[in-house]
Amino acid sequence: xxSDIEALGFDVxxxxxxxxxxxxxxxxxxxxxxxxxxxxxxxxxALQILAEGKTLIMAPNGGDIWxxxxxxxxxxxxxxxxxxxxxxxxxxxxxMGIAAALGSDAQITAPCGDCGSGMTLEVRQGRLERSEGxxxxxxxxxxxxxxxxxx
Amino acid sequence: xxxFRDEAHVDRWCGVREMTRGALLTPEQAWQLAQGWYKxxxxxxxxxxxxxxxxxxxxxxxxxGAFWNLRA
Numbered sequence: 001x002x003s004d005i006e007a008l009g010f011d012v013x014x015x016x017x018x019x020x021x022x023x024x025x026x027x028x029x030x031x032x033x034x035x036x037x038x039x040x041x042x043x044x045x046a047l048q049i050l051a052e053g054k055t056l057i058m059a060p061n062g063g064d065i066w067x068x069x070x071x072x073x074x075x076x077x078x079x080x081x082x083x084x085x086x087x088x089x090x091x092x093x094x095x096m097g098i099a100a101a102l103g104s105d106a107q108i109t110a111p112c113g114d115c116g117s118g119m120t121l122e123v124r125q126g127r128l129e130r131s132e133g134x135x136x137x138x139x140x141x142x143x144x145x146x147x148x149x150x151x
Numbered sequence: 152x153x154x155f156r157d158e159a160h161v162d163r164w165c166g167v168r169e170m171t172r173g174a175l176l177t178p179e180q181a182w183q184l185a186q187g188w189y190k191x192x193x194x195x196x197x198x199x200x201x202x203x204x205x206x207x208x209x210x211x212x213x214x215x216g217a218f219w220n221l222r223a
């Protein structure tokens with residue numbers, strides 16, 4: 001059973017990330033189960049293993065995916081437009097990570113964390129061609145996973 | 152990791168939360184970090200970087216010192 005779930009984890013990972021990249025939407029357990037023709041319980045078990053390995057992040061107090069990093073499952077202020085689709089990142093790093101993962105030109109818009117004014121960054125042909133502002137890491141690296149939502 | 156208009160906005164944000172400033176990256180540094188961390192994420196053969204690999208990535212873009220220590 002354990003090794004079967006671990007093997008399923010590979011398929012779940014590929015499906016989740018490819019679906020997020022292709023559509024801009026991170027699939028949730030029921031959709032994943034239907035796509036892979038597995039039970040929802042099996043998929044949730046596989047997701048738990050992936051979360052323990054920090055491949056993705058589950059929502060607090062629930063069984064849904066919060067982020068298949070760099071793709072955020074819920075709307076955020078970090079918006080990415082790429083390849084004719086809209087994505088959300090969980091933070092500035094992940095918003096840029098979407099452009100990196102897709103290998104695509106991208107326009108990223110995000111609010112200033114303090115005043116909320118909008119800023120734009122653009123990736124063209126693998127280069128950051130336009131940028132504004134600075135990125136602040138509030139949490140030291142070895143504490144990132146103490147509270148990944150805040151990080 | 153939030154984006155701020157400038158350092159004064161970072162300090163105001165930290166002050167409201169009674170936090171000391173963390174670390175600042177230029178957008179170019181953040182882009183290099185994003186590429187190093189995520190460019191392989193969609194590939195079947197992807198695996199999470201080891202601590203050594205992550206340290207090498209951070210160091211390659213000038214992110215060294217206690218704040219970026221992954222082993223503490």
